[in-house]
Amino acid sequence: MKILVCISHVPDTTSKINFTDGDTKFDTNGVQFVINPNDEFGLTRAMWFKEKQSASVDVVNVGGAETEPTLRKALAIGADKAIRVNAEATDGFFVAKQLAAVVKDGGYDLVIAGRESIDYNGGMVPGMLAELTGANFVNTCIGLEIDGTAAKAVREIDGGKETSSTSLPLVIAGQKGLVEESDLRIPNMRGIMMARKKPLTVIDAVDTSKETTAMKFEKPAPKGAVKLVDAGNIVELVNLLHNEAKVI
Amino acid sequence: MSVLVYTESDQGKFKKAAFEVASYAKEVANQLGTSVTAVAINADDTNELGKYGVDKVLNVSTDTLKDFNAKAYASTLRQAAASEDAKVVIVSSSADSKSLAPILAVNLNAGYAPNVVAAPESTSPFTVKRTAFTNKAFNMTEISSDVKIVGVSNNSFGLVENSGAAASEAFAPNLDDSLFGVKIDSVDKVTGKVTIADADVVVSAGRGLKGPENWGMVEELADVLGAATACSKPVSDLGWRPHGEHVGQTGKPVASNLYIAIGISGAIQHLAGINASKVKVVINTDPEAPFFKAADYGVVGDAFEVVPQLIEKLKEFKANNA
Ligand SMILES: Cc1cc2nc3c(=O)[nH]c(=O)nc-3n(C[C@H](O)[C@H](O)[C@H](O)COP(=O)(O)OP(=O)(O)OC[C@H]3O[C@@H](n4cnc5c(N)ncnc54)[C@H](O)[C@@H]3O)c2cc1C
Numbered sequence: 001m002k003i004l005v006c007i008s009h010v011p012d013t014t015s016k017i018n019f020t021d022g023d024t025k026f027d028t029n030g031v032q033f034v035i036n037p038n039d040e041f042g043l044t045r046a047m048w049f050k051e052k053q054s055a056s057v058d059v060v061n062v063g064g065a066e067t068e069p070t071l072r073k074a075l076a077i078g079a080d081k082a083i084r085v086n087a088e089a090t091d092g093f094f095v096a097k098q099l100a101a102v103v104k105d106g107g108y109d110l111v112i113a114g115r116e117s118i119d120y121n122g123g124m125v126p127g128m129l130a131e132l133t134g135a136n137f138v139n140t141c142i143g144l145e146i147d148g149t150a151a152k153a154v155r156e157i158d159g160g161k162e163t164s165s166t167s168l169p170l171v172i173a174g175q176k177g178l179v180e181e182s183d184l185r186i187p188n189m190r191g192i193m194m195a196r197k198k199p200l201t202v203i204d205a206v207d208t209s210k211e212t213t214a215m216k217f218e219k220p221a222p223k224g225a226v227k228l229v230d231a232g233n234i235v236e237l238v239n240l241l242h243n244e245a246k247v248i
Numbered sequence: 249m250s251v252l253v254y255t256e257s258d259q260g261k262f263k264k265a266a267f268e269v270a271s272y273a274k275e276v277a278n279q280l281g282t283s284v285t286a287v288a289i290n291a292d293d294t295n296e297l298g299k300y301g302v303d304k305v306l307n308v309s310t311d312t313l314k315d316f317n318a319k320a321y322a323s324t325l326r327q328a329a330a331s332e333d334a335k336v337v338i339v340s341s342s343a344d345s346k347s348l349a350p351i352l353a354v355n356l357n358a359g360y361a362p363n364v365v366a367a368p369e370s371t372s373p374f375t376v377k378r379t380a381f382t383n384k385a386f387n388m389t390e391i392s393s394d395v396k397i398v399g400v401s402n403n404s405f406g407l408v409e410n411s412g413a414a415a416s417e418a419f420a421p422n423l424d425d426s427l428f429g430v431k432i433d434s435v436d437k438v439t440g441k442v443t444i445a446d447a448d449v450v451v452s453a454g455r456g457l458k459g460p461e462n463w464g465m466v467e468e469l470a471d472v473l474g475a476a477t478a479c480s481k482p483v484s485d486l487g488w489r490p491h492g493e494h495v496g497q498t499g500k501p502v503a504s505n506l507y508i509a510i511g512i513s514g515a516i517q518h519l520a521g522i523n524a525s526k527v528k529v530v531i532n533t534d535p536e537a538p539f540f541k542a543a544d545y546g547v548v549g550d551a552f553e554v555v556p557q558l559i560e561k562l563k564e565f566k567a568n569n570a
């Protein structure tokens with residue numbers, strides 16, 4: 001089984017978000033970038049398929065040279081090979097088209113992406129990729145087993161979960177639950193050394209059309225001070241929620 | 249040309265989000281000077297949609313679509329869009345809509361903007377405001393393709409009533425077997441309980457509650473408020489509560505009218521995911537807990553004393569206002 005894990009390179013979850021160039025660009029100053037958390041769960045599940053079912057695992061990112069340390073980290077965790085499509089990833093559809101070309105070229109059976117990137121929160125690349133490559137698709141995936149070309153997947157739905165049977169080729173959009181938090185791996189010294197020798201191929205973008213453009217950014221208006229209610233006077237809280245906030 | 253909206257139903261009943269996206273579609277149609285066509289799949293009664301501005305309903309009624317299937321549902325919407333010559337398609341932010349929208353975008357060669365929080369700023373160019381960086385910012389997104397898909401964030405636009413009647417028309421999509429590559433074996437869903445996605449009120453608790461055995465009062469509070477229950481990430485990691493209740497940047501997003509956080513410190517990753525909620529209440533023993541900076545109302549106190557009192561006072565309030 002050939003697995004491709006899509007990795008988006010995103011600001012660490014604790015990052016302060018600021019913008020430059022007249023609020024048109026994300027300010028990367030002092031920001032640490034990481035593997036998108038949803039993709040980290042996917043990569044970890046891919047490692048299981050590698051170890052238990054002898055799958056090969058490649059990772060891919062659509063982005064500039066600045067994303068290479070993130071791909072190297074994925075190699076250090078255990079991926080075999082990395083591919084970077086050299087283009088700025090500003091539109092989800094554009095990214096999906098690049099990834100579709102990589103999938104077709106590499107003949108991957110299973111593509112593991114994440115539910116959403118925590119930067120632009122598009123939640124669109126995996127579904128688009130599935131449709132562009134004609135693969136089956138399971139979104140918000142919290143469980144995946146593969147047996148030959150047959151797959152069993154669990155999807156998180158509003159208020160519960162849904163179990164389905166499907167087959168390869170398959171694209172899933174994973175999240176926590178696909179593996180547990182405690183299964184996540186931190187690259188060790190040996191992994192980091194080995195990652196340096198693993199191939200990281202850079203390829204050009206195939207299509208440059210764009211359907212959407214991120215224009216200006218804006219930060220939420222600053223919040224007013226919290227109104228404190230005395231712990232001995234909870235009826236006051238009920239009154240405020242009813243009369244002032246009008247939410248009950 | 250009309251604005252197409254997918255009005256989602258569950259067990260034949262429209263979800264609240266269906267009325268919100270219908271209201272949104274009406275606003276877009278007004279801006280464009282056109283009408284609203286809704287697509288309803290296996291809904292019992294489509295009359296209600298008229299109240300929210302829908303002019304026409306394409307009523308799809310077939311056993312083939314009994315279970316949700318992203319590709320088959322997307323194909324249904326693609327065919328509806330073609331038959332209505334729709335240039336704008338509106339969907340919600342439900343789990344199902346988020347699964348089908350990207351597929352529909354490919355089918356229609358359309359740009360898709362998810363998590364949109366307001367009516368279009370302009371329709372030419374077509375520009376919408378959406379959340380980005382998990383609610384830490386907003387982004388104005390321009391969709392430049394011929395057909396545009398807008399995913400509306402829950403509880404962001406609200407319900408807007410319009411007096412009107414929706415004409416209903418049967419619509420039978422052509423659904424090829426190849427669309428059904430994913431077959432549902434079983435659905436495991438708590439029935440009779442509001443989900444985090446649909447809830448007006450969410451009651452959430454964190455590690456401050458000490459252990460799973462103490463969730464009784466959280467559930468009771470949720471019950472009194474008709475609320476969904478949620479939790480912080482460590483609580484689900486520890487197995488105190490199911491993963492589906494985990495909210496925050498790496499969990500489910502919350503955009504309720506009221507969010508009550510009990511024994512949750514207010515870490516940046518937690519706040520990011522719940523910040524879209526309109527009114528936030530925090531109950532925490534530590535006056536320095538970061539959540540107090542993000543909340544509208546706060547009680548510095550022990551959850552084990554405050555929550556039972558809150559339940560009691562809410563019950564009294566409900567009895568007096570019934
Ligand atoms: C990559 C990454 C992603 C993450 N994503 C998320 C996410 O999506 N969602 C999320 O929630 N977290 C997330 N986190 C974790 C986050 O950083 C915090 O660790 C977590 O939110 C803390 O949970 P908590 O507030 O329940 O626990 P704690 O931080 O332990 O806080 C418990 C709080 O309870 C209070 N307390 C104690 N006793 C009482 C009492 N008797 N009555 C009232 N209050 C009491 C304490 O004062 C304290 O403020 C993420 C972390 C990382 C690194």
Ligand SMILES: Nc1ncnc2c1ncn2[C@@H]1O[C@H](COP(=O)(O)O)[C@@H](O)[C@H]1O
Nearest residue numbers: 006062089113114116117122123124125
């Ligand atoms: N630039 C990118 N390069 C590689 N994979 C990506 C990229 N952007 C998004 N993805 C994948 O698609 C998933 C969903 O991303 P998004 O649609 O941007 O929210 C991510 O979790 C990744 O797995």
